Amino acid sequence: MVDLFAAGLFAAIQPQMLLLIFLGVVVGIIFGSIPGLTAVMAIALCLPMTYGMSPAAGMSLLVALFVGATSGGLIAAILLKIPGTPSSIATTFDGGPMMEKGEGVKALGAGIVFSFIGTILSIIALVFVAPALARVALSFGPHEYFAIAIFSLTLIATLSSGSMTMGIFSGLVGFAVSTVGIAPVDATRRFTFGMVELNSGFSILAVLVGMFAIAEVIKVAEAGRAGSNIRIMAPVMKGVKGFGFSMKEFFEQLPNGFRSAAIGIVIGILPGIGAGTSNILAYIAARSRSRTPEEFGKGTLEGVVAPEAANNAGIGGAMIPLLTLGIPGDAVTAILLGGLMMHGIQPGPMLFVTQADLVYTIFAALTVSAIVMLIVEFYGLRIFVKLLAIPRHILLPMILVLCAVGAFGLASRIFDIWTVLGFGILGYAFVKAGIPTAPFIIGFILGPMAETNFRRGLQLSQGDYTGFLTNPISGAFLALAALSIIWQIWSGMRKRPARTSS
Amino acid sequence: MAKSRTKGLVVGATMLLTGLIYFLLAARIPGSGGVDASFFPHMLSIGMILLGAIHLFQSWRQPIAAMPQEMSGDIIEQARGAAEDEDAPAGEMAPDYLSVVLSLLLIGFFVLLMRPIGFIFAASIYLFLQIALLSPSGKPIPWLRLALMAVVVSATIFFLFRYGFSLMLPAGPLTPFLS
Numbered sequence A: 001m002v003d004l005f006a007a008g009l010f011a012a013i014q015p016q017m018l019l020l021i022f023l024g025v026v027v028g029i030i031f032g033s034i035p036g037l038t039a040v041m042a043i044a045l046c047l048p049m050t051y052g053m054s055p056a057a058g059m060s061l062l063v064a065l066f067v068g069a070t071s072g073g074l075i076a077a078i079l080l081k082i083p084g085t086p087s088s089i090a091t092t093f094d095g096g097p098m099m100e101k102g103e104g105v106k107a108l109g110a111g112i113v114f115s116f117i118g119t120i121l122s123i124i125a126l127v128f129v130a131p132a133l134a135r136v137a138l139s140f141g142p143h144e145y146f147a148i149a150i151f152s153l154t155l156i157a158t159l160s161s162g163s164m165t166m167g168i169f170s171g172l173v174g175f176a177v178s179t180v181g182i183a184p185v186d187a188t189r190r191f192t193f194g195m196v197e198l199n200s201g202f203s204i205l206a207v208l209v210g211m212f213a214i215a216e217v218i219k220v221a222e223a224g225r226a227g228s229n230i231r232i233m234a235p236v237m238k239g240v241k242g243f244g245f246s247m248k249e250f251f252e253q254l255p256n257g258f259r260s261a262a263i264g265i266v267i268g269i270l271p272g273i274g275a276g277t278s279n280i281l282a283y284i285a286a287r288s289r290s291r292t293p294e295e296f297g298k299g300t301l302e303g304v305v306a307p308e309a310a311n312n313a314g315i316g317g318a319m320i321p322l323l324t325l326g327i328p329g330d331a332v333t334a335i336l337l338g339g340l341m342m343h344g345i346q347p348g349p350m351l352f353v354t355q356a357d358l359v360y361t362i363f364a365a366l367t368v369s370a371i372v373m374l375i376v377e378f379y380g381l382r383i384f385v386k387l388l389a390i391p392r393h394i395l396l397p398m399i400l401v402l403c404a405v406g407a408f409g410l411a412s413r414i415f416d417i418w419t420v421l422g423f424g425i426l427g428y429a430f431v432k433a434g435i436p437t438a439p440f441i442i443g444f445i446l447g448p449m450a451e452t453n454f455r456r457g458l459q460l461s462q463g464d465y466t467g468f469l470t471n472p473i474s475g476a477f478l479a480l481a482a483l484s485i486i487w488q489i490w491s492g493m494r495k496r497p498a499r500t501s502s
Numbered sequence B: 001m002a003k004s005r006t007k008g009l010v011v012g013a014t015m016l017l018t019g020l021i022y023f024l025l026a027a028r029i030p031g032s033g034g035v036d037a038s039f040f041p042h043m044l045s046i047g048m049i050l051l052g053a054i055h056l057f058q059s060w061r062q063p064i065a066a067m068p069q070e071m072s073g074d075i076i077e078q079a080r081g082a083a084e085d086e087d088a089p090a091g092e093m094a095p096d097y098l099s100v101v102l103s104l105l106l107i108g109f110f111v112l113l114m115r116p117i118g119f120i121f122a123a124s125i126y127l128f129l130q131i132a133l134l135s136p137s138g139k140p141i142p143w144l145r146l147a148l149m150a151v152v153v154s155a156t157i158f159f160l161f162r163y164g165f166s167l168m169l170p171a172g173p174l175t176p177f178l179s
Helices: A002-012 A015-033 A039-050 A055-079 A086-100 A104-137 A142-159 A164-178 A204-222 A247-269 A275-289 A302-325 A331-342 A349-354 A356-379 A381-387 A392-411 A414-433 A438-460 A472-501 B002-027 B039-061 B075-087 B097-117 B119-134 B143-164 B172-177
Strands: none
Touching: A002 A015, A002 A356, A015 A039, A015 A055, A015 A356, A015 A381, A039 A055, A039 A204, A039 A331, A039 A392, A055 A086, A055 A104, A055 A302, A055 A331, A055 A356, A055 A381, A086 A104, A086 A275, A086 A302, A104 A247, A104 A302, A104 A349, A104 A356, A142 A164, A142 A302, A142 A438, A142 A472, A164 A438, A164 A472, A164 B002, A164 B039, A204 A331, A204 A392, A204 A414, A204 A438, A204 B097, A204 B119, A247 A275, A247 A302, A275 A302, A302 A331, A302 A349, A302 A356, A331 A438, A349 A356, A356 A381, A392 A414, A392 B097, A392 B119, A392 B143, A414 B002, A414 B097, A438 B039, B002 B039, B097 B119, B097 B172, B119 B143, B119 B172
16 A cells, blocks of 8 residues: 555656646635635636546646645635635634734634644545445445445435425435436436437536536626625734744644544545535534633634634545545535546546556645645735635636536537536526535436446346345445434424424 | 515425426336336436425415524524625625526527637627626726736637647637637
């Protein structure tokens, strides 16, 4: 394993790769820091650039974007008190007050350093857990894959924001959209309406870019000409040494950082919930374990360290099911999956056997990205602060044009741009109706996996449905799926009487 | 609250209708009756219809309770809600649907014109009009600077992708002049 990692590291520090990682981290931080721009957008926009690259170079760029964008959220969270990404929501709770107290640099410095520590710890977990899990997953058959897909689908539908009804509905619509095209197993044509372009179904990228990027552009249009008057406070950098906090403070925060990173990694592994949830859970955990819980919300360092260590720790965590099973945990890993497939790579346990060098190059690229992020974010802070001032009414139309370029690049067809636009309108409708979009994406990706494996599994067990329950792994996952739904319904019913009595 | 009830009813009805349409379309898939290509579409459509009905029922039964936030009791939802509110640039302003429709039309024309007049011209016109449309009111729009920016950005994207990443975007009338 060590020699494979060393070879990966050697590949990742070649000048061309370093340049790509540097660019990826910088663009990622920009997208992460500007509210309204997301990691998904950053990756979607850079995907067409990777078409001509080797898989290793392309994936290095994409993971660098992922690392940069996850961490970049802290800049807006501290300076503007607006989370740049959902994964920095809890950072605003104490980052904002610290900024107001004149400790902005300290908050930023601690956020950056613990983002780095969180990322590195999660990469260590990834490097040790993923190959072991992949070895276990090698023995998985259709029964297991069907059950894991159903488990992941129920988890995301029940745990995502909004009501459970909406979450499950969103997942079902995503699944339904994935049924367009030629069916698995028997190759029947479904819902193509005689259009040849629909035979292969909708591309993951068209769906993702539409639902996440175009829908965001339409949301900006909704605000009309009212414009935004965000006031940006610049942190006082004068007389600041190092990262703005003392070694004593650093060591004091280490247990908090490690605990938060552990929360981030575990939450990151679970499909359906990621950094958006783990940063808040880590914040709550830090508050309950703190000796000074009353300081939380007033600008305490612990309150910045916890969410930032946790959200970046989600990176390595989320990569585990993605690489070993081909299951993305959220929209960002879904688009990374799209990137891998674009290069003809099918994530799953076989990847560790057939393309171990690529897997370890990805691990190494993550490590290098974390180091680059640490350096770039601290020394380039002044520039990123300036970028926050770029008006969104100029930025988002340009992003739309780039999305169109990316969609066209899929197969040089204008048809794909129309698809992106169509999914953009659907994504906007979802936002308006209060339906969460993440379950849709996971339903779209895991739907075919569930369907194919269900039908194959049935063929294997000669049409006997009990095969899914008697197989221990498949049975356990299906039981967990059922439990998660029952638990949600139960907790929903428990809350309702409490509310009516209040 | 009456507004949120109406919204709940409309959303529920749309969910139900989506399920019904999908069910009817699924019925047209040739099948053998067992677990075939139409099995999952049928299951999914039944699920959608049920969920639509549940949502309709919930919205109809809870006219006064704060129904859209069924799970807003926990801290995660509150934080998410707060973040989404802050993300809205103009606070409690009414959505400008005219801008939305015009923007969608602009995007539509951009895609429609991309082949005939080429990417550079189509993108320049789109960027110019879209940015002008969304520019904050009350400030004069720097027309010339905007036009220049639209052309420079479009041309940069076109040439960067054509020569940097070998992606041949439609060149339109410029085709004979490009290598």
